[in-house]
Amino acid sequence: MxxxxxxxxxxxxxxxxxxxxxxxxxxxxxxxxxxxxxxxxxxxxxxxxxxxxxxxxxxxxxxxxxxxxxxxxxxxxxxxxxxxxxxxxxxxxxxxxxxxxxxxxxxxxxxxxxxxxxxxxxxxxxxxxxxxxxxxxxxxxxxxxxxxxxxxxxxxxxxxxxxxxxxxxxxxxxxxxxxxxxGAVDVKVSLEYKDQEPTPEGDIAVRIALTGLKGGHSGTDIILGRANANKQLARFLKEAIASYGARLVSFDGGSLRNAIPREAFAVVTIPEAEADGLWEFASDFADQLRVEFRGVEETISLTLERTELPATVVPEEIQDALINAVVACVNGPQSMLTEFPGIVESSTNMARVLLEAGHFSATFLVRSSSDSRKMEVAGAIESAFNLAGAEVDYSAGYGxxxxxxxxxxxxxxxxxxxxxxxxxxxxxxxxxxxxxxxxxxxxxxxxxxxxxxxxxxxxxxxxxxxxxxxxxxxxxxxxxxxxx
Missing domain, CATH: 3.40.630.10 (Zn peptidases)
Incomplete structure (x- = not known):
């Protein structure tokens, strides 16, 4: 009151x-x-x-x-x-x-x-x-x-x-x-693609939700080892594509540039015959995350549900390039300060990932007390997404x-x-x-x-x-x- x-x-x-x-x-x-x-x-x-x-x-x-x-x-x-x-x-x-x-x-x-x-x-x-x-x-x-x-x-x-x-x-x-x-700099990634590839015959659509993470401040909390929803969902999708024939339709994770992502969502299609296998893999993957983040994340939830079948999916080469880039891209603390033990020198937060209707974008906030280290981390992000054919821009930098x-x-x-x-x-x-x-x-x-x-x-x-x-x-x- x-x-x-x-x-x-x-x-x-x-x-x-x-x-x-x-x-x-x-x-x-x-x-x-x-x-x-x-x-x-x-x-x-x-x-x-x-x-x-x-x-x-x-x-x-x-x-x-x-x-x-x-x-x-x-x-x-x-x-x-x-x-x-x-x-x-x-x-x-x-x-x-x-x-x-x-x-x-x-x-x-x-x-x-x-x-x-x-x-x-x-x-x-x-x-x-x-x-x-x-x-x-x-x-x-x-x-x-x-x-x-x-x-x-x-x-x-x-x-x-x-x-x-x-x-x-x-x-x-x-x-x-x-x-x-x-200091910090924003790194913004973008890619346009043709959204015209028809959904494979015999596929069903599945909505995937990774929720229940703690999130937090992308500066002061980055050292705590909390899970980044975007990174972990991309990791799941990489295996779903490789082992269950999943085709990516959309990805929507995180929100603000300075908040560690707590939730991420995706829609995929898979052959109906692979549904049981994907559900079983999701259960195992959630258990694996709970082990990996034990003592850090107590309420991890990974849920799957059938949803309306879309008319198109992301072209396979675009899908694979972007998922690989998100999985490969650096995230979290990258270097520590020697003169102040326990204090992070450089870090990055994969804050926002959005893929839908022919457009992909990702936003990172890179922080560092060293300008050269800051740009080194930003350059690593740029390199990963350049390999995927995306454009990368820097903005809002300050010392x-x-x-x-x-x-x-x-x-x-x-x-x-x-x-x-x-x-x-x-x-x-x-x-x-x-x-x-x-x-x-x-x-x-x-x-x-x-x-x-x-x-x-x-x-x-x-x-x-x-x-x-x-x-x-x-x-x-x-x-x-x-x-x-």
């Missing part, structure tokens, strides 16, 4: 966060959220501006006597990742999020919660509204459309900010302070955020963290795309850091945020602002 979430501590943070859950704000649809921030600034009597691209910048004057302190820019993004379970009827453009308390967490029913990055946005609004805090000059930068292409950050121009310190509030592990992040070992704000936040929790935080970099990588280009003199509360399973319907962690991070943030 709304009243329950709004009574959590700190009440201002949770109140603003709940309000955000009631404002639909998937990437590309943040106008209402922008208006909400501007209306808050107007009520508080604070100067605010909306940039042409849609970012909102709010200025809060320093506490009396602290005007000479450095300007601190707080930053978070307004958009959220729209992911839902397949059985749920939910329109992210019009429907609010059904958020609720589940024990020690706040989560949502069957959809993403939007704590990524709604909690960061709520922290900023609470800082703007709290006149009991002592701090120097503050800017609150609310960017748009971070989740697909970092549109808002890319739209910023040099000189937009006077910030000498930037605190990004888009991290998801309380015990870590982030001083660097990976990583280079660490600053002598960062003053790092020392301030580490001290605040220790005072609040009694523990020493880990200083590391994140294998995900924070906007700091782009902001560093337009705010080259700013000292940057990123931190945030515990958020689990972002970019999936299992997303949840720790209630206690949100409160601790609020105290860490406000203490740091007092000490800057």
């Amino acid at each position: 709304a009243t329950e979430i709004k009574t959590l501590a700190p009440a201002a943070v949770w109140g603003y966060f709940y309000d955000l859950t009631q404002i639909p704000r998937p990437t590309g649809h943040t106008l209402a959220a922008q208006d909400y921030v501007l209306a808050l600034a107007a009520r508080l009597g604070l100067k605010a501006e909306r940039h042409a691209v849609g970012n909102v910048l709010v200025h809060k004057p320093a506490t009396a006597g602290l005007e000479q302190r450095p300007v601190v820019t707080l930053q978070a993004h307004l958009d959220m990742v729209p992911q839902k379970n397949s059985h749920v009827q939910h329109d992210f453009v019009t429907d609010p999020i059904d958020a609720y308390i589940d024990g020690e967490w706040v989560t949502a029913r069957d959809t993403t919660l939007g704590a990524d990055n709604g909690i960061g946005v709520a922290y900023m609004m609470a800082v703007l509204a709290d006149n009991t805090l002592r701090h120097g000059p503050i800017e609150a930068l609310f960017t748009i459309d971070e989740e697909v292409g970092m549109v808002g950050a890319h739209g910023l121009q040099p000189g937009f900010s006077k910030g000498q310190i930037l605190i990004n509030l888009d991290s998801e592990d309380e015990g870590q302070l982030f001083v660097g992040c990976a 990583g955020w280079a660490p600053n070992a002598s960062s003053p704000i790092l020392g301030t936040l580490r001290k605040a963290y220790e005072e609040v929790t009694g523990q020493t935080p880990e200083v590391t970099i994140i294998h995900a795309g924070l906007e700091c990588g782009i902001l560093q280009g337009v705010m080259p003199e700013a000292d940057m850091i990123s931190f945030g509360p515990d958020i689990r399973a972002p970019h999936s319907p299992d997303e949840r945020v720790s209630i206690a962690s949100v409160e601790r991070c609020w105290h860490i943030l406000t203490k740091a602002l007092e000490q800057v």
Whole structure:
């Protein structure tokens, strides 16, 4: 219930966060959220501006006597990742999020919660509204459309900010302070073919569904070894084609570029005499996946059902070339950082695969803290699909955020963290795309850091945020602002 979430501590943070859950704000649809921030600034009597691209910048004057302190820019993004379970009827453009308390967490029913990055946005609004805090000059930068292409950050121009310190509030592990992040590039594959080959005589049509996978964030969760639905369904189809005479009709897997695919679907035709064999193979293959991913994926489901027979199938040479390319293509972590043990350096996520009606497309998000490694992985994808006759394009590339070992704000936040929790935080970099990588280009003199509360399973319907962690991070943030 709304009243329950709004009574959590700190009440201002949770109140603003709940309000955000009631404002639909998937990437590309943040106008209402922008208006909400501007209306808050107007009520508080604070100067605010909306940039042409849609970012909102709010200025809060320093506490009396602290005007000479450095300007601190707080930053978070307004958009959220729209992911839902397949059985749920939910329109992210019009429907609010059904958020609720589940024990020690706040989560949502069957959809993403939007704590990524709604909690960061709520922290900023609470800082703007709290006149009991002592701090120097503050800017609150609310960017748009971070989740697909970092549109808002890319739209910023040099000189937009006077910030000498930037605190990004888009991290998801309380015990870590982030001083660097990976860059990324989108790799998009396409192929057109003639959809004219008639379905073989005597075939039946079968719809195949691989569901029940965890999915998750294609950066922070890529190291967890979760199954990629596109890769595993292609693997099944390769054997179905080779052993049971299957002919591919369509393939539809994954959704967003930065979400590990949880579901994938295909339609094939097979000779009716091979039906029993295909069903038996599907059962064995599902059991095999459960063994291979034991301890990682607990609810793998591979189901087959007869469906309406199509008039045409994918030409055999196209079918074989594309399935082989998907099976052969790299996916998951590709290299690790030696200076930060346990942190992925380079990875790729086969995010979206679609084949139907004469068109094939695939989308990959390649991440790396090394530009050369990033392009090496992108080149491997390009090579695999070039061999299949497909065209490959790169887009939305951006560089990583280079660490600053002598960062003053790092020392301030580490001290605040220790005072609040009694523990020493880990200083590391994140294998995900924070906007700091782009902001560093337009705010080259700013000292940057990123931190945030515990958020689990972002970019999936299992997303949840720790209630206690949100409160601790609020105290860490406000203490740091007092000490800057």
